[in-house]
Amino acid sequence: MWRAWLGKSFFRKSLLMALCISSIPTAAVGAASYAIGKTHIEQEVKRSQDMLLKNGTERIDGMFDQLELAVTQWSIDPRFEQRMDRWDLKMNYNEVHTLYSALMVMRNTYPFIEQIQVHLPASSALITDTDGIVYVRDPGARSVYDALYRGANNLRWVKDLPRPHGQPGETSLALVQRLPGSEKKTYGSLIVHIHPERLADIANELRTRDDALAFLLRDDGQPVLEQAAVQPEQAALFEAVRQRVTSMDEPYGSFVQRNASTDYAVSYGRMARLGTSWTYVTAVPLNHLTAPVVAVSRLLLAISGSSLLIASLLSWFASDRLSRPVRNLVQWIGGTSPASGAVALASSAAPKPAGAADEFSLIRNRWDEVRSQNRSVMETLERSMPLLREGFLLQMVQGHYYSLTEEQLRKRMESLRWEVSGQRFSLLYVRLSDLTASAGRFRDDDTQLATFAAANVMRDVAASWEDTVELINFQDLSVGVLVFSPAERAADLHRKLQRERASALLVALNDVLRLTATVLVGATTTKLGDIPRLLEEVKYAIRFREVRRKNEVILLDELTEAQRNGSGWYPFQTEKELLQAIRVGHPSEIRSLLERFFAEMEKRDAKELDVQEGSVQLLGAIRHMMLESGVQPQRLFDRNVYLELQQLREPSRLQAWLFDRVIDLYLREREQQKEYMYQDAVEAVCALVQKRYMEELSLEACAEQVGVSPFTLSRVFKMVKGVNFVDYLTSVRLAKAKELLVETDLKVNEIAERVGYQSSYLIRVFKKIEGVTPGQYRGKL
Numbered sequence: 001m002w003r004a005w006l007g008k009s010f011f012r013k014s015l016l017m018a019l020c021i022s023s024i025p026t027a028a029v030g031a032a033s034y035a036i037g038k039t040h041i042e043q044e045v046k047r048s049q050d051m052l053l054k055n056g057t058e059r060i061d062g063m064f065d066q067l068e069l070a071v072t073q074w075s076i077d078p079r080f081e082q083r084m085d086r087w088d089l090k091m092n093y094n095e096v097h098t099l100y101s102a103l104m105v106m107r108n109t110y111p112f113i114e115q116i117q118v119h120l121p122a123s124s125a126l127i128t129d130t131d132g133i134v135y136v137r138d139p140g141a142r143s144v145y146d147a148l149y150r151g152a153n154n155l156r157w158v159k160d161l162p163r164p165h166g167q168p169g170e171t172s173l174a175l176v177q178r179l180p181g182s183e184k185k186t187y188g189s190l191i192v193h194i195h196p197e198r199l200a201d202i203a204n205e206l207r208t209r210d211d212a213l214a215f216l217l218r219d220d221g222q223p224v225l226e227q228a229a230v231q232p233e234q235a236a237l238f239e240a241v242r243q244r245v246t247s248m249d250e251p252y253g254s255f256v257q258r259n260a261s262t263d264y265a266v267s268y269g270r271m272a273r274l275g276t277s278w279t280y281v282t283a284v285p286l287n288h289l290t291a292p293v294v295a296v297s298r299l300l301l302a303i304s305g306s307s308l309l310i311a312s313l314l315s316w317f318a319s320d321r322l323s324r325p326v327r328n329l330v331q332w333i334g335g336t337s338p339a340s341g342a343v344a345l346a347s348s349a350a351p352k353p354a355g356a357a358d359e360f361s362l363i364r365n366r367w368d369e370v371r372s373q374n375r376s377v378m379e380t381l382e383r384s385m386p387l388l389r390e391g392f393l394l395q396m397v398q399g400h401y402y403s404l405t406e407e408q409l410r411k412r413m414e415s416l417r418w419e420v421s422g423q424r425f426s427l428l429y430v431r432l433s434d435l436t437a438s439a440g441r442f443r444d445d446d447t448q449l450a451t452f453a454a455a456n457v458m459r460d461v462a463a464s465w466e467d468t469v470e471l472i473n474f475q476d477l478s479v480g481v482l483v484f485s486p487a488e489r490a491a492d493l494h495r496k497l498q499r500e501r502a503s504a505l506l507v508a509l510n511d512v513l514r515l516t517a518t519v520l521v522g523a524t525t526t527k528l529g530d531i532p533r534l535l536e537e538v539k540y541a542i543r544f545r546e547v548r549r550k551n552e553v554i555l556l557d558e559l560t561e562a563q564r565n566g567s568g569w570y571p572f573q574t575e576k577e578l579l580q581a582i583r584v585g586h587p588s589e590i591r592s593l594l595e596r597f598f599a600e601m602e603k604r605d606a607k608e609l610d611v612q613e614g615s616v617q618l619l620g621a622i623r624h625m626m627l628e629s630g631v632q633p634q635r636l637f638d639r640n641v642y643l644e645l646q647q648l649r650e651p652s653r654l655q656a657w658l659f660d661r662v663i664d665l666y667l668r669e670r671e672q673q674k675e676y677m678y679q680d681a682v683e684a685v686c687a688l689v690q691k692r693y694m695e696e697l698s699l700e701a702c703a704e705q706v707g708v709s710p711f712t713l714s715r716v717f718k719m720v721k722g723v724n725f726v727d728y729l730t731s732v733r734l735a736k737a738k739e740l741l742v743e744t745d746l747k748v749n750e751i752a753e754r755v756g757y758q759s760s761y762l763i764r765v766f767k768k769i770e771g772v773t774p775g776q777y778r779g780k781l
Contacts, residue, residue, distance in 0.1 A: 217242060
C-alpha cells in the first residue's frame with residue numbers, strides 16, 4: 001500500500017514538475033512573440049510603406065513636372081503670342097473659335113485637368129472651351145485674378161481661384177502661366193484648374209485600407225486641397241500627423257503615430273514645386289496586423305499561468321492514468337476496446353491481440369493489410385485506365401486543355417501510358433451517312449448506337465496497323481481516328497498509308513454494318529497542342545464533300561488548295577482561338593489574334609466587302625459568346641454597334657474598334673463579375689466537402705462540379721478561406737473523426753472509413769495535427 005502510494009506520489013511530483021517546466025517556455029514564447037513579433041511587423045510595414053510612398057511621390061512629382069512643362073510650352077505657342085487683349089471678343093470669331101479648340105485639346109491631354117481658362121485682365125474676361133467667354137463682374141473675384149500678375153514668377157501654383165462650376169466660395173488648385181510665355185509684356189494668364197476629386201484619388205492610390213489616411217501638404221503645413229484633406233472622424237489624427245511632419249527636415253521619413261488606441265505607420269516624402277515644396281503623407285493603421293500577435297502572446301501567457309494553477313490539482317489524479325495510454329494503444333491496435341475502470345501499470349499487462357506474438361507482429365500484420373488494400377486500389381485503377389484515356393483524349397481534341405503548354409500535355413499523356421516522344425500525329429475523320437441506307441440495321445434515332453458500332457468496327461480494322469491508333473467517339477455519327485506515327489517517316493509514304501487506311505475503313509463499314517461514310521484525311525503535326533486545330537479543320541472541310549457520292553475519301557491538303565482559289569474564305573480557327581482568349585481574358589493575346597485574324601483575311605486577297613462581312617461575322621460571334629457567359633450586350637453597349645462597324649473600312653481601324661469599343665468593355669465587365677462568381681464557387685465547394693467528406697474528393701472533381709478550372713479554384717479557395725483545399729478537407733474530416741471518437745464507441749478503423757481515410761493514414765494525420773493519436777485523444781476524455 002505504501003509503495004503504491006509512493007509510486008503514485010512520484011508520478012504526481014513528476015507531473016507537477018513537468019507541467020511547471022513546460023509552462024516556463026510557453027510564457028517565454030508568449031513574451032518574446034509579443035516583443036519581437038509586434039516590432040518586426042511595425043518595421044516591415046514601415047519599410048513597405050516607405051517604398052510605396054517613395055514610388056508614389058516620384059510618380060506624382062513626375063506627373064506635375066510634365067504638366068508644368070506642358071503649360072510652359074503651351075504659353076509659347078504662336079496662338080498665345082498674339083495680343084489677345086486687343087481682340088474684339090465678339091467680332092474676332094475665327095480667332096476665338098480657334099482658341100476654344102486649342103483649350104479643349106489642352107484640357108483633354110491630362111485627365112486630372114478640370115478646366116483651362118485664358119484670363120484677359122484688360123477686359124476682365126475668362127475664355128474657356130466649355131463656357132465660352134465669361135466676364136468677371138464681382139470686385140472680390142477681380143482682385144483675386146488681378147493678384148496673378150503680382151510677383152516675378154511667370155509660372156506658379158495658386159489655390160484661391162474660384163472653382164469652375166463650383167459652389168459659391170469654393171476654390172480649386174490651379175497652375176497659372178502669364179501670357180505670353182516669352183519676355184514680351186504680359187497681357188493675360190493661362191489658368192489650368194486641377195480637378196480636386198481626381199487629384200485626391202491619385203493621392204489615395206497608396207491607401208491599402210479604408211481607414212488609412214493620405215494627403216498632400218504645402219510648405220506652410222496646410223493641405224493642398226482643403227475640401228479633400230481629411231474625413232471628419234480622422235481630424236485628430238490628421239492634425240497630429242500634419243504638425244509632426246511639418247517639423248521634420250528630411251525629404252523622406254516614417255514614424256509610428258498613436259491615435260485613439262490605434263497605432264498608425266506614417267510615411268512622408270517631399271517634392272519641389274516652383275519655389276515651394278509639397279509633402280505627400282500616408283498613414284496606415286497597424287493594429288489589424290499586430291492584433292493576432294498580441295492575441296497569441298496573451299493566450300500563451302494565460303496558458304502558462306493556468307498551467308501553474310492547475311498543475312497541483314492534476315498531479316493528484318494523474319497517477320491512475322499514466323499507464324492507461326500504453327494499454328489502450330495495444331488494445332486498439334489489436335482491435336479491442338480499452339477496458340474502463342481498472343488501471344494497468346505497464347503495457348505488458350494489456351492483452352495481446354489474437355494472431356500477434358508481440359506488438360511488432362501486430363504492426364507487421366497491419367502493414368500487410370495496407371499493402372493488400374494498395375494492390376486492390378492499383379488493380380481498380382488499371383481497370384479504369386481505358387476510360388481515363390478515352391476521357392482525356394476526348395477533352396484534348398475538343399480544345400478543353402487549351403491553357404496547358406505542350407510540355408504539360410505530353411507529361412499527362414505519358415502518365416496515361418502513351419508514347420508521344422518522337423511521334424507525329426495525324427487525324428482521320430469519319431462521318432457516317434444517312435442511317436436509312438443501312439439496310440434496316442439502324443433507325444434514324446440510333447445515332448449513338450450506330451456510332452458506337454462503327455467505332456468498334458474501325459477499332460478492329462486499326463488493330464492490324466503498325467502505328468498506334470486511338471479512336472474518339474463523338475456520339476454524333478462521327479468518329480475521329482488519331483494516328484501516332486514515327487516522325488522520321490517520309491511525308492509521301494505517310495500520305496499514301498493514310499489514304500489506304502481511309503479506304504480500308506470505308507470497306508469495313510460497308511461490309512460489316514452496310515453503312516456509307518465520308519473519310520477525311522487531315523493534316524499532320526508534331527505538336528499535341530495542334531490536334532484541336534486539326535479537328536476543326538477537318539470538321540470545316542468535310543462540308544465540301546460531294547453529296548451524291550455515298551462513299552468518299554477526301555485529302556485535306558487537296559481540298560484546301562482548291563478552296564484557296566475561291567472567295568468568301570473566313571478564318572474560323574483564328575476566330576475560335578480569339579473567342580477562347582476573350583473568355584480567358586488575356587488582352588495581349590487578344591490583340592495578337594485580332595491582328596492575325598485580319599492578316600489572314602488580307603492574305604486571301606479579300607476585298608473590302610469581304611473584310612467587312614468577316615468583321616460583322618466576328619462581331620456576331622463575340623456577342624454570342626457574351627450571351628453564353630451571362631453578359632447582356634444590350635446593357636453593355638448603349639449604341640448600335642453594327643451601325644458603327646459599317647462606317648469603318650480599313651482593317652487597322654476595324655481591329656482597333658473591335659478591341660477598344662467591344663472586347664475591352666466586355667473584359668472590364670467580366671472582371672467585376674469574377675469576385676462574386678469565385679465567392680459562390682468556393683462556398684459551393686465548401687458545401688460539397690461538408691456533404692461528401694467521406695468520399696474520395698479531389699480538387700479537380702470539385703472544380704469540375706462548380707464549373708471552374710482546378711488552378712483557378714485552388715487560387716480563389718486560398719484567397720477566400722485562407723487555407724488551401726486539401727487543408728480544409730483535412731480539417732473537416734478530423735473534426736468529424738474527433739466527434740465520432742467522443743460520441744461513439746466505434747473503432748478507429750471504422751471511424752477512418754466513415755471520414756474517407758485509411759486507418760493508418762488517419763492515425764498519422766491525427767498525430768501530426770493534434771499531437772496525439774486518436775486512441776490517446778479518446779483516452780484523455
